[in-house]
Amino acid sequence: MSQDTIKFAYWVPNVSGGLVVSKIEQRTDWGIDYNRKLAQIAEAAGFDYALSQVRFTAGYGAEYQHESVAFSHALLAATTRLKVIAAVLPGPWTPSVLAKQIATIDHLTGGRVAVNIVSGWFKGEFTAIGEPWLEHDERYRRSEEFITALKGIWTTDNFTLRGDFYRFHDYTLKPKPLQQHPEIFQGGSSRAARDMAARVSDWYFTNGNTVEGVKAQIDDLQAKAAANHHKVKVGVNAFVIARDTEEEARAVLAQIIDQADPEAVNAFGDAAKQAGKSSPEGEGNWAKSSFEDLVQYNDGFKTNLIGTPQQIAERIVALKAVGVDLVLAGFLHFQEEVEYFGRKVLPLVRELEQRKVAAKTAAVA
Numbered sequence: 001m002s003q004d005t006i007k008f009a010y011w012v013p014n015v016s017g018g019l020v021v022s023k024i025e026q027r028t029d030w031g032i033d034y035n036r037k038l039a040q041i042a043e044a045a046g047f048d049y050a051l052s053q054v055r056f057t058a059g060y061g062a063e064y065q066h067e068s069v070a071f072s073h074a075l076l077a078a079t080t081r082l083k084v085i086a087a088v089l090p091g092p093w094t095p096s097v098l099a100k101q102i103a104t105i106d107h108l109t110g111g112r113v114a115v116n117i118v119s120g121w122f123k124g125e126f127t128a129i130g131e132p133w134l135e136h137d138e139r140y141r142r143s144e145e146f147i148t149a150l151k152g153i154w155t156t157d158n159f160t161l162r163g164d165f166y167r168f169h170d171y172t173l174k175p176k177p178l179q180q181h182p183e184i185f186q187g188g189s190s191r192a193a194r195d196m197a198a199r200v201s202d203w204y205f206t207n208g209n210t211v212e213g214v215k216a217q218i219d220d221l222q223a224k225a226a227a228n229h230h231k232v233k234v235g236v237n238a239f240v241i242a243r244d245t246e247e248e249a250r251a252v253l254a255q256i257i258d259q260a261d262p263e264a265v266n267a268f269g270d271a272a273k274q275a276g277k278s279s280p281e282g283e284g285n286w287a288k289s290s291f292e293d294l295v296q297y298n299d300g301f302k303t304n305l306i307g308t309p310q311q312i313a314e315r316i317v318a319l320k321a322v323g324v325d326l327v328l329a330g331f332l333h334f335q336e337e338v339e340y341f342g343r344k345v346l347p348l349v350r351e352l353e354q355r356k357v358a359a360k361t362a363a364v365a
């Protein structure tokens with residue numbers, strides 16, 4: 001069990017349409033003014049990280065998309081403590097360009113940038129930008145080499161790699177990033193995703209799931225990581241609907257699903273399920289998602305952070321007890337709900353964490 005306090009990240013809405021594929025009103029905006037203010041609110045509310053999204057074309061709505069590395073830098077420039085995770089895809093990015101970009105941003109922002117290495121699920125997007133579409137496990141083999149290259153460039157001089165996808169010869173990056181190496185996140189649920197996390201990533205992000213589902217994934221991941229002598233932390237996605245009463249929160253969920261855009265949800269579902277099933281064992285993200293689950297495109301309802309602040313805080317502490325280190329939160333009305341979360345939910349989480357520590361200490365004494 002993790003001894004530290006659980007960390008919080010929020011999804012940066014840098015693509016249009018919010019985080020649910022529904023016609024319900026979403027008081028959010030993908031533009032920079034809204035996002036700068038949101039980052040400042042999140043930092044004041046006690047969030048540790050912001051996660052940007054990488055997207056080159058529309059797929060389920062998401063008609064407009066700001067580029068993630070540039071956008072992350074703007075959010076870092078507008079804050080002082082928040083860490084911002086820039087999402088990138090091997091393919092369009094090469095490790096040489098990304099290592100350099102991130103090293104510079106790290107210097108510009110006092111060492112607060114991180115990266116999310118996204119392996120890709122959306123074939124239409126790759127076709128649109130003229131990138132070859134590798135088969136599922138090949139995408140992960142490439143991502144692993146990408147991460148190995150990034151770490152090598154960031155931490156050593158005279159870096160040499162003769163890989164299947166990337167080659168470096170006696171390369172020394174100057175300046176190196178301020179942080180020893182900026183944290184490396186990755187997403188995915190498939191066997192290949194977990195195996196990569198158990199070997200090279202600092203953080204493993206998974207789609208929303210029940211506590212039991214998350215536990216099964218974490219047990220599997222951590223057993224493999226231990227065998228590899230590798231340390232990896234875990235973040236879980238959740239769509240948070242915190243309201244003063246449970247009825248209000250449940251009513252909001254019902255409205256989101258009632259007003260779901262079936263065409264867009266089904267178009268996303270077709271692409272996502274193809275991606276989920278295309279991993280050899282068929283356990284990729286979305287392989288088991290229902291229509292309702294897909295309305296939040298990373299299965300965020302399944303985590304069930306929907307209810308009163310007290311209910312949500314208790315569920316977060318239950319997630320922590322099975323090995324979750326970070327909750328990645330999405331919201332309907334970002335600015336107002338991030339503020340509410342910081343004021344009402346976070347203090348309860350800290351209180352429950354304190355009580356657990358005190359109970360443990362008393363049991364030992």
Ligand SMILES: Cc1cc2nc3c(=O)[nH]c(=O)nc-3n(C[C@H](O)[C@H](O)[C@H](O)COP(=O)(O)O)c2cc1C
Binds near residue numbers: 328
């Ligand atoms: C928290 C999280 C964030 C993700 N962010 C992005 C993103 O910004 N862009 C993208 O194309 N895919 C994103 N993905 C998709 C994953 O990188 C991966 O392609 C997908 O989960 C399918 O993986 P699997 O088949 O291994 O389960 C994200 C996944 C998770 C869990």
